[in-house]
Amino acid sequence: MSDWFEPLPAEEKNSEFIAMQSKTFLQEAWERFKKNKMAVAGLIVLLIFTLLAIFGPFFSPYDYDAQDTSNAYAAFSAQHLLGTDKFGRDVFVRLCYGARISLLIGFGAALINSFTGVIIGGLCGYIGGKFDTIVMRIVDIIYAMPSMLYVILIMMVNGANVRSILIGVCIPGWIGMARQVRGQIIGLKEQEFALAALVLGASDKRILFKHLIINAIGPIIVQMTLLVPSAIFTEAFLSFIGIGISAPMASWGSMAQDARQVITLHPVQMLLPTLCICLTIFSLNFLGEGIGDALNPKKK
Amino acid sequence: MEEKVLEVKNLCKFFEVNRGFQGAQVVQAVNDISFDIKKGETLGLVGESGCGKSSLGRTILRIYEPTKGQILFQGEDIAGFSRRQMLPYRQKLQMIFQDPYASLNPRFTVGEIIGEPMDIHNILTPSQREKRVQELLETVGLKPDHIRRYPHEFSGGQRQRIGIARTLALNPEFIVCDEPISALDVSIQAQVINLLEKIQKERGISYLFIAHDLGMVKHISHRIGVMYLGHMMEMGMANDVYKKPLHPYSKALLSAEPIPDPKSARARKRILLEGEIPSPIHPPKGCPFNTRCPYAVAECFNQMPAAFRVDGRQVACYLYSPKYLRKRESLNIEPLLSKEA
Numbered sequence: 001m002s003d004w005f006e007p008l009p010a011e012e013k014n015s016e017f018i019a020m021q022s023k024t025f026l027q028e029a030w031e032r033f034k035k036n037k038m039a040v041a042g043l044i045v046l047l048i049f050t051l052l053a054i055f056g057p058f059f060s061p062y063d064y065d066a067q068d069t070s071n072a073y074a075a076f077s078a079q080h081l082l083g084t085d086k087f088g089r090d091v092f093v094r095l096c097y098g099a100r101i102s103l104l105i106g107f108g109a110a111l112i113n114s115f116t117g118v119i120i121g122g123l124c125g126y127i128g129g130k131f132d133t134i135v136m137r138i139v140d141i142i143y144a145m146p147s148m149l150y151v152i153l154i155m156m157v158n159g160a161n162v163r164s165i166l167i168g169v170c171i172p173g174w175i176g177m178a179r180q181v182r183g184q185i186i187g188l189k190e191q192e193f194a195l196a197a198l199v200l201g202a203s204d205k206r207i208l209f210k211h212l213i214i215n216a217i218g219p220i221i222v223q224m225t226l227l228v229p230s231a232i233f234t235e236a237f238l239s240f241i242g243i244g245i246s247a248p249m250a251s252w253g254s255m256a257q258d259a260r261q262v263i264t265l266h267p268v269q270m271l272l273p274t275l276c277i278c279l280t281i282f283s284l285n286f287l288g289e290g291i292g293d294a295l296n297p298k299k300k
Numbered sequence: 301m302e303e304k305v306l307e308v309k310n311l312c313k314f315f316e317v318n319r320g321f322q323g324a325q326v327v328q329a330v331n332d333i334s335f336d337i338k339k340g341e342t343l344g345l346v347g348e349s350g351c352g353k354s355s356l357g358r359t360i361l362r363i364y365e366p367t368k369g370q371i372l373f374q375g376e377d378i379a380g381f382s383r384r385q386m387l388p389y390r391q392k393l394q395m396i397f398q399d400p401y402a403s404l405n406p407r408f409t410v411g412e413i414i415g416e417p418m419d420i421h422n423i424l425t426p427s428q429r430e431k432r433v434q435e436l437l438e439t440v441g442l443k444p445d446h447i448r449r450y451p452h453e454f455s456g457g458q459r460q461r462i463g464i465a466r467t468l469a470l471n472p473e474f475i476v477c478d479e480p481i482s483a484l485d486v487s488i489q490a491q492v493i494n495l496l497e498k499i500q501k502e503r504g505i506s507y508l509f510i511a512h513d514l515g516m517v518k519h520i521s522h523r524i525g526v527m528y529l530g531h532m533m534e535m536g537m538a539n540d541v542y543k544k545p546l547h548p549y550s551k552a553l554l555s556a557e558p559i560p561d562p563k564s565a566r567a568r569k570r571i572l573l574e575g576e577i578p579s580p581i582h583p584p585k586g587c588p589f590n591t592r593c594p595y596a597v598a599e600c601f602n603q604m605p606a607a608f609r610v611d612g613r614q615v616a617c618y619l620y621s622p623k624y625l626r627k628r629e630s631l632n633i634e635p636l637l638s639k640e641a
Contacts, residue, residue, distance in 0.1 A: 025409075192403035196466070199361055200417045201390030214407050 032294040039290020042283035049099050049280060056096030064089065064097045065248035073266050082272060085258060091269075094250035095276060101162060101251040102232050102280065109169045109231035114224045116170070117177025118213060124178070125185025126208045132182075139175050147172040151238060160246045165238065169231045177223050184216035218292045225288025229281040236277055252277050304372075305474050305506045306360070307336040311369035311379075313352075313359040317581065327580045329355035331530035332369075332604075337474070340500060342507040344521030344538065346514060346553065348577060352530040353510045354398075357476040360508070361395055362386055373474070391421055394472035398479040400459035404451040410437070410462055411447035417469040436465040440495060457488035464495065477509045481516065489513075493520055514557040518542045526550045529580055529588035531604065536613025546615045549589050587617070595619055 033039060057064070062080075068088035076083050082091040120139075124132040151168030158164040188194060189212055197207045213220075238244030239253025240260075247254065252273040259269035313330035329352045337343050345353045358364050360371055362378065371379040378389055397403035404413055414433045418424055424432060434444035440461040451459055460480060467475060477496065481489040493516060499505060511517045517524060518538050525535040526547065534547040545551045552571040559565040573592045578584055584591050590600040599605070599618045607614035608621055618624055 192397040192399055193405045195358075195363055196395070196397060196403050196463075197405075197416070198363060199390065199393075199395045200466075200470075201387050201420050202416075203420075206420070211405055215405065217407075 029294040033290050036286075036290040036293065038286040039294075042286035042290070045279055045283040046287060049276075049283075050103060052096050053099035053103055056099070057093050060090060060093045060096075062090035062093050064094050064250050066090070073262075073269075083268065085255070085269060086262065089248075091255075091272060094255060095252070095272060097250045098252040098255060098273060099276065099280075101245060101249075102235060102277070104162060105165055105169065105235045106228040106232040106280075106284075108166050109173055110224050110227040112166075112170045113173040113227050113231075114177055114220065117174035117223075118181050118220060120174065121178035121181030122185055122208055122213050125182040126189060126204070126212065128186070136182075139178060142172050143175050145172070148234075148237075151234060152243065155238075155243065160244060162245070165235050165244065169234050173227060173231065177220070177227065180219055180223050181213070181216055184219055185212050188212045188215050218296050221292045221295065222288055225284050225291075228284050232277065232280060303339045304336045305339050305341075305374065306508075307370075307372040308360065309334050309370040309372065311356070311359060311371065312367045313355055313364055314367045325581050328530045328583060329580065330359055333527075333530075333532050334369075335525060335532065335535060337506045337508060339473075339506060340504040341523070342500065342509050342521045344517035344524040345508065345510045345527060346512060346517050346524060347527035348512070348553070350577065350580065351527045352580075353527055354478055355530075356527070357395070357478050357508055357510055361393055361476055387421075391417075391470040392473045393476075394467045394470065394474070395476045395478060396460075396463055396467050396480045399483050400456050400463055401483070403463050404459055404466075406451055409448050409450055410442075410454075413451070413462060414466045414469055417466060421470065423470075432469070433465075436468055437462075439468065439499075440465045441491075455488075456484050457491060460484060460488075460492055461495065464492075464499075468499065471503070472505060474506045474508070477507055477511075479511050480509075482511065482513065489516065496520065514542070514554060526553060529578065529583055531588055531616065532607075532614075533589070533617070534613065534615045535607075536611070540611065540613060546610055546613065546620065547617050548593050548595055548619070597624065 060081075066089060068084070071080075071084055071088040072086050074080050074084040074088070080090050080092065082095065085091055085094070120135065124135050147169075150171045151165060154168040154171075155164045158167070185208070189207075194207055194211055197211050202211070235244055235251060236253030236256070239251045240257045242254075242257060245251040245254055255273040256270055256277075259266070259273070263270050311330055311333050312328070315327040315329055316324040317327055331352075333356060335343065345356065347353050355364065359366050362371075362381070366379045369379060370377045373389060373393065376389075378386065381389070408416070411430065411433050414436055415429045418429050418432065423429075430447070433447055437444050437446060442458060442461055442465070446454075451462065454462065460483075464480075480496070481492050484492060496507070497520060500507065507520075509517060509520055521538045523535060524538045524541040526533045526541070526545075526549065528549050534541060534545065534550045536546075541550065542554065545554045552573050555568065555571045559568065571594075575592050578588065578591055584601075586599070586601045587593070587596075587604055590596045593600065597618055605616050605618045605621070607616045610620050
């Protein structure tokens with residue numbers, strides 16, 4: 001029996017030992033994010049749009065409002081990468097300017113709305129009682145009005161520009177986030193780790209921000225990635241019905257509006273801006289999902 | 301006489317529920333409870349689910365606001381203290397939680413979890429803290445290099461050890477153990493219990509140990525208290541209560557404990573209680589146990605009995621009042637005061 005087994009050489013003793021290297025939270029999150037192919041693709045598309053929005057116009061000799069009526073509806077060419085529109089304006093440059101407006105409104109509104117929503121929702125959920133009841137009824141009143149009404153009213157007063165749209169979108173925009181966060185916090189604050197923090201002597205601020213909100217970060221990010229497209233959509237919609245960004249400034253919505261009359265003759269005019277909107281929103285959704293998963297340490 | 305670490309006097313905790321059309325209804329979770337715990341002593345609390353054991357522990361630690369009564373910690377009444385006033389006492393009064401999966405913040409590393417109490421109370425510099433966290437990890441039997449891992453990378457028993465390490469970070473003098481072993485595997489339970497006993501021996505910490513595992517409570521506790529519907533029914537030395545329960549409810553509760561020996565298990569008479577535990581919103585008048593007590597007498601339906609001293613223990617039952625001495629014997633409950641009386 002004994003010669004069935006033979007001792008291993010000493011150096012092989014630890015050859016099976018697998019030690020995982022310790023990484024910081026962000027390193028691990030990045031690692032998990034990289035595994036999600038669609039999210040990475042979304043990130044790349046968004047980066048391209050952002051770069052084009054910032055630097056695109058510098059690489060083109062044309063201005064967004066430079067007209068050349070003799071060259072209207074030109075096809076794709078070396079002079080005009082993506083052709084020209086009905087006034088002979090360069091479509092590529094106009095798309096870049098449109099990206100500026102869309103991304104500015106989208107991300108600006110999402111940041112402002114998330115901040116307001118997380119703070120108000122967090123406080124309501126944590127404090128509860130009368131404070132919660134009163135704030136939530138005010139929220140109901142704001143929510144009861146059609147959100148488009150706020151945007152249109154603000155634009156009547158302040159003029160049709162990016163700032164008005166941003167303000168209009170941000171008045172009712174934080175409500176979804178606030179409700180979401182409030183619900184999360186109400187569930188989380190009864191958890192034992194919140195009680196443990198209380199027993200350790202943690203302040204309310206510490207419990208709310210370091211223990212509760214950080215545990216709601218997944219749903220917050222998902223909600224945030226829904227806020228970006230909804231703001232982009234609102235802008236595109238307003239421009240499409242003709243009350244958004246005023247001519248000659250270009251936005252994806254107003255370009256689609258211009259192309260509406262010639263959709264049968266020049267479908268490309270419609271296709272390009274809508275394609276931009278679609279790509280941006282798809283990318284944002286995949287990106288949001290990827291970040292949400294990456295920030296959850298329970299998913300390996 | 302040994303030093304009393306904690307003394308609870310007539311503590312009550314009522315919760316308001318169903319604030320509806322009928323007005324607020326009140327759940328009397330903790331009702332007029334008094335006891336004390338000495339330095340280095342363990343008081344076990346037993347009772348069925350919903351009897352107010354956990355509420356009592358949480359009220360003592362001021363997670364819940366006490367409705368009435370006093371909580372004397374080292375002679376100081378902390379029952380009415382504000383959160384700011386409580387802060388220095390938070391270091392001395394700590395808690396170990398029931399569910400090791402819920403009691404650790406999943407977004408914190410082990411180092412952050414155990415270091416947090418030191419961060420809150422501003423003890424030690426960050427580098428000293430890391431060293432202390434590593435020492436604490438070793439104390440509870442984990443490896444110091446686990447410091448950068450997340451709670452989900454550990455098993456239930458290991459997580460409970462992390463929770464214990466966090467509790468110990470502030471050198472507490474009194475710990476409420478709220479069913480610290482009921483979520484663990486049987487084989488792990490013994491490890492955690494031994495760890496708690498070792499820590500108690502080394503540091504002279506007092507425990508209030510809440511559990512439903514009667515055998516485990518008897519093993520770890522010096523004294524045992526039996527609770528029913530917010531009231532303390534009986535309290536005495538662990539062995540006395542365990543071997544010879546006096547209160548009819550304690551008898552029933554202890555007779556339900558499984559005995560790991562078939563012969564003696566068969567020989568034992570199980571006391572089966574009739575009916576359900578009454579709703580704590582509408583507790584019966586008088587002794588809360590009167591709906592199920594086989595020996596209930598007229599007084600039981602009028603007023604909750606005060607605790608009678610019998611054999612150096614406290615029993616809240618009229619059967620132990622001098623008046624009913626004879627009746628009790630005729631009821632053929634085991635002779636209770638036989639030798640001593």
